[in-house]
Amino acid sequence: MTPEAVLSHPARVLSQRQRESYFSDGYVVVESLFGPAELADILTVVDHFLELSKRETRSGEVFDLAPGHSADSPRLRRLRRPHQHHPLFWEIATGVLADLAANLVGPDVVFHHSKLNFKWNDGHDQVDWHQDIQFYPHTNYSPLTIGLVLHDMTLANGALGFVPGSHAFLDTLRHRPPSIANSVIERCNN
Numbered sequence: 001m002t003p004e005a006v007l008s009h010p011a012r013v014l015s016q017r018q019r020e021s022y023f024s025d026g027y028v029v030v031e032s033l034f035g036p037a038e039l040a041d042i043l044t045v046v047d048h049f050l051e052l053s054k055r056e057t058r059s060g061e062v063f064d065l066a067p068g069h070s071a072d073s074p075r076l077r078r079l080r081r082p083h084q085h086h087p088l089f090w091e092i093a094t095g096v097l098a099d100l101a102a103n104l105v106g107p108d109v110v111f112h113h114s115k116l117n118f119k120w121n122d123g124h125d126q127v128d129w130h131q132d133i134q135f136y137p138h139t140n141y142s143p144l145t146i147g148l149v150l151h152d153m154t155l156a157n158g159a160l161g162f163v164p165g166s167h168a169f170l171d172t173l174r175h176r177p178p179s180i181a182n183s184v185i186e187r188c189n190n
């Protein structure tokens with residue numbers, strides 16, 4: 001669907017202005033999607049999985065563990081497919097997040113996958129600049145990522161950054177380390 005066709009459908013979660021800024025900047029930040037009580041419920045479930053991960057010593061189907069992970073010093077990098085492990089995650093994905101997606105892609109929304117990332121504020125497991133689209137099966141640019149941020153994001157704890165307008169580059173970018181020419185970050189700095 002074209003942005004005009006998407007915008008012709010009534011907004012459900014986002015304002016019309018937020019939807020327009022998504023199409024012009026390539027991203028939109030939505031503050032306080034969940035209230036304090038709902039957020040507390042989500043964090044309780046997240047803590048439950050963090051506790052479960054302490055019993056694990058190697059990565060597997062459910063937990064992706066960074067080197068050095070232990071019960072005393074957990075380094076859970078990722079909970080894989082959280083929507084399959086707890087109904088709350090599926091409820092969120094098919095509830096407010098599906099409505100949010102419908103605001104940006106039109107009413108026919110297809111869920112593809114989920115993951116829950118953890119950041120440990122110790123400099124390990126840095127996520128370099130990249131375009132998510134490269135990692136998705138796609139034939140057009142309708143797929144989108146919805147990141148649900150569960151803690152305040154600051155420069156000190158691995159804040160996610162965006163490059164406004166980079167969605168409109170005519171080509172997808174080569175994914176190489178930042179030190180090498182034509183990496184995503186060098187292209188964005190030009």
Ligand SMILES: O=C(O)CCC(=O)C(=O)O
Nearest residue numbers: 117127132158159160161
């Ligand atoms: O949280 C981040 O820094 C980026 C996460 C991301 O792009 C991903 O998991 O695909």
